[in-house]
Amino acid sequence: MKVIAFLGSPRKGGNTDLLLKEAVRGIEDSGLSVDVFHLNDMDIRPCQDCGGCDDTGECIEHDDMDGVYEAIRTADRIILASPIFFFALSAQAKIMIDRCQSFWCEKYVLKKPLPKGEFDRRGLLILVGGMKKEVGPQCSESCARAFFRTVSVPEHFTLSFLDINAKAEILKHQTAMQDAYEAGKKLVKD
Numbered sequence: 001m002k003v004i005a006f007l008g009s010p011r012k013g014g015n016t017d018l019l020l021k022e023a024v025r026g027i028e029d030s031g032l033s034v035d036v037f038h039l040n041d042m043d044i045r046p047c048q049d050c051g052g053c054d055d056t057g058e059c060i061e062h063d064d065m066d067g068v069y070e071a072i073r074t075a076d077r078i079i080l081a082s083p084i085f086f087f088a089l090s091a092q093a094k095i096m097i098d099r100c101q102s103f104w105c106e107k108y109v110l111k112k113p114l115p116k117g118e119f120d121r122r123g124l125l126i127l128v129g130g131m132k133k134e135v136g137p138q139c140s141e142s143c144a145r146a147f148f149r150t151v152s153v154p155e156h157f158t159l160s161f162l163d164i165n166a167k168a169e170i171l172k173h174q175t176a177m178q179d180a181y182e183a184g185k186k187l188v189k190d
């Protein structure tokens with residue numbers, strides 16, 4: 001089973017990073033490895049809406065998305081982890097998602113969804129926000145859902161934490177680390 005993860009936070013050792021690491025630990029304890037893409041460190045240009053993928057389902061821009069396309073195409077499990085910025089996913093996450101327009105064309109225009117593979121395709125969304133307002137997770141959930149469905153992940157579940165602001169503050173949360181560990185295990189179960 002191939003598992004990939006996207007870290008959308010720029011803050012190394014921050015809340016999203018710590019949660020994702022715990023989810024990865026749960027997966028590794030299940031005997032699998034995870035390819036983690038640190039989006040903030042990658043060279044990914046925003047989608048230019050050039051129409052270059054309209055007829056082919058392939059992006060004409062070549063940068064670090066080349067590796068991401070291949071990873072998404074062959075993954076059985078996909079984790080998207082992002083802090084909430086301005087009631088939405090981080091720009092790092094959103095830039096990668098927008099470049100998945102080529103998968104959108106492949107699936108909905110060319111009618112070629114990515115194959116289910118041996119293990120189906122499933123996703124996990126991890127969110128952390130500093131405010132108590134639900135609107136951040138709600139907006140982020142809508143965008144993440146569009147991403148997952150576009151890359152032919154028909155099912156995902158979400159782990160979301162609010163009111164967590166300072167770097168590594170998530171470590172003080174009573175259940176968060178255990179929740180993330182269990183979420184990793186659940187994602188790759190059966």
Ligand SMILES: Cc1cc2nc3c(=O)[nH]c(=O)nc-3n(C[C@H](O)[C@H](O)[C@H](O)COP(=O)(O)O)c2cc1C
Pocket residue numbers: 009010011013014015016017082083084085086087088128129130131132133136163164165166167168
């Ligand atoms: C640019 C920016 C915008 C933010 N906007 C929101 C927001 O709209 N809603 C929210 O709940 N938290 C917001 N926050 C707070 C972060 O979501 C919070 O600090 C989170 O714990 C950061 O996670 P990290 O440590 O993984 O980077 C914002 C933080 C930054 C830097």
